[in-house]
Amino acid sequence: MKDQNHLSVRIADIVLSVFSDWSMGGPASAGIRLEESYRDFLCTGEPEVTVRTCYGGMPQIPLRHEDRVFDSESLWSLYQIPSCAGIWRNIFVLRSPISGPLPYRIAVFDADFTRGEVYDRMTELRDTSDGFPIDIRHGVSLLEFPLSELLIMCLLARGRGLMVHSCGIDDGGQGYLFAGNSTHGKTTMARFWKDQAVVLNDDRIVLRQREGRFWMYGTPWHGDYTGVSPQGVPVERIFFLQHAGANAAQRVEGAVAASMLLSRSFLPLWDAEGIRFTLEFCTQLVADVPCYELGFVPDDSVVDFVRGFNH
Numbered sequence: 001m002k003d004q005n006h007l008s009v010r011i012a013d014i015v016l017s018v019f020s021d022w023s024m025g026g027p028a029s030a031g032i033r034l035e036e037s038y039r040d041f042l043c044t045g046e047p048e049v050t051v052r053t054c055y056g057g058m059p060q061i062p063l064r065h066e067d068r069v070f071d072s073e074s075l076w077s078l079y080q081i082p083s084c085a086g087i088w089r090n091i092f093v094l095r096s097p098i099s100g101p102l103p104y105r106i107a108v109f110d111a112d113f114t115r116g117e118v119y120d121r122m123t124e125l126r127d128t129s130d131g132f133p134i135d136i137r138h139g140v141s142l143l144e145f146p147l148s149e150l151l152i153m154c155l156l157a158r159g160r161g162l163m164v165h166s167c168g169i170d171d172g173g174q175g176y177l178f179a180g181n182s183t184h185g186k187t188t189m190a191r192f193w194k195d196q197a198v199v200l201n202d203d204r205i206v207l208r209q210r211e212g213r214f215w216m217y218g219t220p221w222h223g224d225y226t227g228v229s230p231q232g233v234p235v236e237r238i239f240f241l242q243h244a245g246a247n248a249a250q251r252v253e254g255a256v257a258a259s260m261l262l263s264r265s266f267l268p269l270w271d272a273e274g275i276r277f278t279l280e281f282c283t284q285l286v287a288d289v290p291c292y293e294l295g296f297v298p299d300d301s302v303v304d305f306v307r308g309f310n311h
Contacts, residue, residue: 007032010043010230011152012161012206012217017047018143021054034143037220041230049155051107051143054119058106061091069270075146078270087111092150107147113154118147149221152206153266157274161208162281163266168200168216168233169193175216175233176306177205178294179264180241185296189241190225192300200229204266207235207285214285235289239306240264244295247305252293257286260293 008017020032032053063079070078079091090113094105102121109116143151153163166179167186171193178189190202200218202225207216217232239249240260252260261282268274292309296302 005032007034008043008045008047009034009038009041009220010045011041011219012156012208012232013210014049014152014155014160015043015045015047016049016051016148016151019050019052021052021056035220037222037226037228040228041220049114049151050116051151052117054117058103058119058121059108059117061106061108063091063093076150090154092147094147105147107151109151109154112158113151116151118143145221149204149219149266152219154268154271154274156206156208157268157271157277159277161206162278163204163206163219164261165203165264165266166205167202168205168218169197170200170229170231170233171197171307173233175235175237177207177216177235177238178241179238179261181264184241185243185298186241187224188298189296189302190227192303194225194227196303198229198231199225199227200231200233202227207281208232209281209284214289235285237306237309238286238289238291239294240292242293242295244297246295247297247302248295249292249305249309252291253286257291258282260291261286 005020006017008015018032061081067079067081068077069080075094075096077093079093081089081091083089088111090109090111092107093103095101095103099121104121105118107116107118149163156162164177164179165181166177167189169176169178178186180186187202190199193199200216201222203223204219204221205216206219207214209215214235215232216235218229220228222228238261240252262278265278267278296305
């Protein structure tokens with residue numbers, strides 16, 4: 001993908017614009033790089049979110065233990081620090097065993113996650129001989145996993161929607177959401193449908209409410225099946241996946257359905273207001289959209305089963 005100093009992507013009707021300050025001292029050919037899966041998400045239009053990528057060194061921000069609101073215990077932590085004006089800043093700190101104990105990336109966002117700066121330490125490592133090669137001539141992907149997903153998750157929790165661990169299928173305008181955790185069959189389901197419908201994504205789908213209906217959208221963050229689509233479609237059915245000896249579906253409703261959806265969702269556990277919104281969102285969603293436990297056999301007979309399912 002061609003490097004640029006500015007680009008925008010549209011994910012679930014949220015336009016995110018990224019600006020690079022690489023002109024401050026890097027090769028003229030370098031700039032913003034995004035993975036190939038973002039290609040169909042590139043867009044123009046007024047951004048809802050603006051991010052500036054910064055290559056001039058890491059910011060001097062005191063990261064106190066008492067300001068840390070969440071720690072993934074692997075890749076990232078979130079700190080919330082008040083600015084001099086008393087407005088909270090959200091600071092994502094990314095670490096990796098490869099880059100040592102210091103953060104390799106820090107992202108600073110305003111209170112509602114609509115404006116931010118991303119700082120990268122990896123460019124400082126480009127001349128080291130520690131076995132970590134970085135070709136900065138092709139830019140640095142500052143929105144690679146997990147930062148872009150974290151940003152969208154936080155934006156959705158601010159009254160916009162929900163990201164679900166699921167496979168999404170657009171079958172001629174019929175939206176089928178197959179929700180499941182690891183090994184439940186999301187990628188398998190995507191492969192069964194790939195020649196018969198549009199696979200939005202096999203792993204991460206965004207749900208939003210629009211004009212009185214619930215819609216689902218593809219994202220760039222796929223699992224083992226690499227086909228993705230940026231388009232959206234109204235949700236007609238939600239299926240909670242499980243492997244079985246025969247294709248069968250059982251209706252689930254109310255709190256049971258909402259709980260099953262929540263357990264397969266990406267939740268900002270540190271954000272009480274965001275969790276309240278998400279609970280209300282899920283409650284309304286399962287009230288409006290029929291939900292089922294779907295046991296399926298590992299062959300494409302489940303496609304006709306789902307299409308013919310009218311209970």
